[in-house]
Amino acid sequence: MNRSILRAFACSALIGIAAISGVQAQPVPSAAALPDFTGIVEKNAPAVVHVEARYTGGTSRKNQAAGDQATPGQGIPDDPQADLFRRFFGMPLPMMPSPQDQKHTSLGSGFIISSDGYILTNNHVVDHADKVIVRLQDHRTLTAKVVGTDPTYDIALLKVDAGGSLPTVSIGDSRGLKPGQWVLAIGSPFGFDYTVTQGIVSAVGRNLGERDQAYTSFIQTDVPINRGNSGGPLFNLQGQVVGINSQIYSNTGDYLGVSFSIPIDVAMNAVQQLKTKGYVSRGMLGVTVQPVSDDMVKAFKLDNGAGAAVVDITPASGAAKAGIQVGDIILSYNGQALQQSADLPPLVGMTKPGSKVPVEILRNGRKQTLEVTITETSRDQNAVSKSGAAPSAHGGAAALGLTVQPLDNDTRKQLGLNPGQGVVISDISGPVAAQAGLQAGDVILMVNQQKIASVAEFQAATKDVKAGSTVLLLVRRGEQSQFIGLTVPDGK
Missing domain, CATH: 2.40.10.120 (Thrombin, subunit H)
Structure with missing residues (x-):
């Protein structure tokens, strides 16, 4: 099941x-207990x-x-x-x-x-x-x-x-x-x-x-x-x-x-x-880990499967700069032993970016401790800022009812776009964008005739959007581009 x-x-x-039948009844605890x-x-x-x-x-x-x-x-x-x-x-x-x-x-x-x-x-x-x-x-x-x-x-x-x-x-x-x-x-x-x-x-x-x-x-x-x-x-x-x-x-x-x-x-x-x-x-260590499998225990001659096995390193991350390598097994983070690989993300996430943290690893049968400077993870694309959340009542990009993320270079090449051009819609989260016919995967090239090359530029271009505003987007879908107007209801 x-x-x-x-x-x-x-x-x-x-x-x-x-x-x-045949099981002896257990005494019932008194109310005072x-x-x-x-x-x-x-x-x-x-x-x-x-x-x-x-x-x-x-x-x-x-x-x-x-x-x-x-x-x-x-x-x-x-x-x-x-x-x-x-x-x-x-x-x-x-x-x-x-x-x-x-x-x-x-x-x-x-x-x-x-x-x-x-x-x-x-x-x-x-x-x-x-x-x-x-x-x-x-x-x-x-x-x-x-x-x-x-x-x-x-x-x-x-x-x-x-x-x-x-x-x-x-x-x-x-x-x-x-x-x-x-x-x-x-x-x-x-x-x-x-x-x-x-x-x-x-x-x-x-x-x-x-x-x-x-x-x-x-x-x-x-x-x-x-x-x-x-x-x-x-x-x-x-x-x-x-x-x-x-x-x-x-x-x-x-x-x-x-x-x-x-x-x-x-x-x-x-x-x-x-x-x-x-x-x-949230803090970022800069590694991708997996559980320590039984095969790894045998191959590395380990006592048990505790820890987190490093399978990838993010370039220029704190882990990379500190010398952590693929194949290392992280045994503890900031003095806290790891029983399983899933123990690591919560510990790293709660670490203040910029902190220097001791990370104990096992490499080639030898334990060593490296000091890692923790960086900051990228913000959640769908996190809501202090400005508000309700698409029909608050300002900013949230009022348009869509979420965008960076556009990778391979996708740009497939669409015939220049490097640094456009952001892609990752989610339609409200009625304004949905009613305009926008879809996840559409590429936004301009906001009110202003060229957009990054998520930050998109957020800056839409930060003043509020109830009653109309925003003109240049949208690319496949091989075709089209201007689409989005009007935010005034709630009246």
């Missing part, structure tokens, strides 16, 4: 438990919010892959051919027939981290939303601004203006979590606000692989989380937030006892950067 990691959603199920969560809930529930994301027009490919077009009350059938990692996207309303005219709503959870209205949730809860609504426990409904998002960490920072001081959660330290500790979640599964579930930490530092959030070492728990819990807080017994509920592991779409939360330390690091820079920077 094919298994899947899914963004926190599942369909309700009842599981019967039958007694097994079990924790009482009522104080934690009473103190923190007012700071937990219900998040409603509203959409108009076609969703991104990422969200379509989530199966978010099912109607309420329907289970999402498991597709054996679907991606291993599927995006949770709340509880959508029934779809309108036309992809361009359809409107739908997705629900999730979040929590207030500062009294002036900053709210933390998952990026996939609000990704590409036209409007985000937040509902508080006192039934106030507020429009939230998307301050910034980071798809790689799956973090979104929202801001509401409540006209006064708001209740907040206490932020804990996820680095001190240990398997077996009690934790609980508060959220809105299936739209049932302020639902409380509890369990224990099953594992820490759980890596889900390169296909989904390779830079995150998750907290694994058995806390039941379902559709609508995503973005909500995970508390320890001290009433402190230690994680953001994000995903479940399932082969059916149902909750099966394994849930994953983003460590709050990772999330708050992202929050600080989103507030100050509008984006999240």
